[in-house]
Amino acid sequence: MTPDGAAPEAPIAPGAPTDEAGPPPSDALEPRAAQKPRRRWGELVLALATTALGTYVLVAAGSITVPGSTNTLGPRAFPYLVGGMLVVAGVVLVVLVLSGRGGEEEGGEDVDPNVRTDWLTVVLIVAILVVHVFAINVIGWPFAAAILFAGAAVVLGARPWWRAAVAGLVLGLIIQVIFGGLLGLSLPAGPLLEGVPFLRG
Amino acid sequence: MDNFSALLDGFSTVLHPTYLLWALFGVFIGTAVGVLPGIGPAMTIALLLPLTYSLEPTAAIIVFAGIYYGGMYGGSTTSILLNTPGESASIVTAIEGNKMARAGRGAAALATAAIGSFVAGTLATVALTFLAPVIARWAVQLGEPDYFALMVVAFITVGALLGSSVPRGLAALSLGLFLGLVGTDTLTGQQRFTFGVPNLADGIDVVIVAVGLFAVGEALYVGSRMRHGPIKVIPIEKGWRSWMKPDDWRRSWKPWLRGAAIGFPVGTIPAGGADVATFLSYASERRLAGKERRKQFGKGAIEGVAGPEAANNAASAGVLVPLLTLGLPTTATAAIIIVAFQSYGIQPGPLLLQNESTLVWALIASLYIGNVMLVVLNLPLVGMWVRVLRIPRHYLYAGIILFGALGSYALNFSPVDVLLLVLIGLAGFFMRRYGYPVAPLVVGMILGPMAEDRLRRSLAISQGDLSYLVSSPFAASAYVAIVVLLALGIWLKRRERAQA
Structure with a gap:
């Protein structure tokens, strides 16, 4: 991978505007700037979804069958409580968001507080995960793993792509040997490697 | 002293070469993953859970103990050497330790953190050794309402006190409680919120939720706002002579002991765990x-590294007291x-020390x-x-996603679980x-079904009389403690904000 001593190259994710990379991390310990107003829409949707889920729980709890033998607290009581809590939390959050008091995100070592959310990265990684899910039983776990690792790495900025692909393939095969072959997890090796004894899960 | 002989038995189990190797493996992996930025101890254990699926229980528990402590040690290295704040438990260390490292005293900061963690961790483990059997013996007498009260305390402290926003904590907690409801009701056998899907009749697996939130959700979030550019690791001076000077020892030993004294009790009570201890x-x-x-x-200031790091480790041992005994x-x-x-089919609780005493004492040993091993390593x-800190971030997060997918697939070897992981990961991202906060969700999901069970059993005993819930002195004082803890929490948060 990266030679020691030399700092790794700056990865630039596709679609990420380079001019928004923000100031160097030396001031990362300073309190973050006030949150941008454009985040409120998504937050409102999340608060509304919480309320909606709570309402659904309250309604659906009524249709849980209560066997006659239950004398006191049946299977409906706790769902009513949880639904009520969801609705209360959701409504309070809707009010909070509408009055402009948004949530504070927690920081993180690799999070740049000054960059706008790169939705393309999120969508692409989720898409690659879905491909991985459907590929497991078709081409075998090691290759599905290679697709997932290489795909996610390239989306996150690994260059050149073939190095990520080789790394993914090697990683997938190593995990297959260790977990499938040695530790006995039944990971499907796939049609290509079906006959190799030490890979069989 | 039957505790002592039980502990010796534990040591004789662990000192078996195979188990020693597993312990070494655990601390090594735990430290390595704990050092990785963006991975807190909870995520470390969630990610490494599949590693142990095929191990026998004792080996697995020993590996977990290593991962647990190793993750704590690793976290401090990250916050001292990396130019950005780290996970919440070691964020106080980041203030002083990072400043020390920038002033060219990184090795001293690392040394006082590691030795302090060792001193406090060992003292706290001694306390755990003597306290756990006492509490377990006492806890056997607790009734259903007492347990329900304890769980309410845990809900309130983890859900409401920890985060910066009470309604968001409540929303996350309720969401976790809801996910815990999905499946077949244990007392009546009725299906709840399964939407007629047979896979959901057994409930949603907590491992998928934990990995989805901590690993996939976090990776998506970091991916969406990745810090680009070179990774800045502060260089540290070479050679053991630079670790700690006599003056550093003189300034560190009292904070270590005080940190242990603060951390252990704070860890044992449901008051927010290591974060609160480090801050105090x-x-x-x-x-x-x-x-x-x-x-x-x-x-x-070296005291500002030594004390909080010691407190952090002592609290981690303290957390094991209510975990193992209650x-x-x-x-x-x-x-x-x-x-x-x-x-592994083991339910922690007051009977654990009796039923699984070999396992528990092996864990403590x-x-x-x-x-x-950690202080030596x-x-x-x-x-x-x-x-490890310099691993290119695109490979790091791709690897986290891959291990998350592996862990959820290995549960039942069903791709449906991985799909569920993706959905929960997306929810975690939002x-x-x-x-x-995601922690209350996980705690709510795990404790929710237990709490419901206790509540319904209590009310079945009392024939629906709600006053039974507060009838025992223990339960009543637990509810009083909630009020006190809430007041204390608000006061602490004010102070924290005032100092920040």
């Missing part, structure tokens, strides 16, 4: 420092450990040994941890993005 230790070290020394706080997780990490126990290997 930092505040008290600052108060106790003389006039001259106090000026150094915020600019790299089955009560007081932090997200503890909740994941409960899941690990449950995956492995904590002592893990601590020794950590300082000489710091060059390697620095290299929660993370809008400042919803």
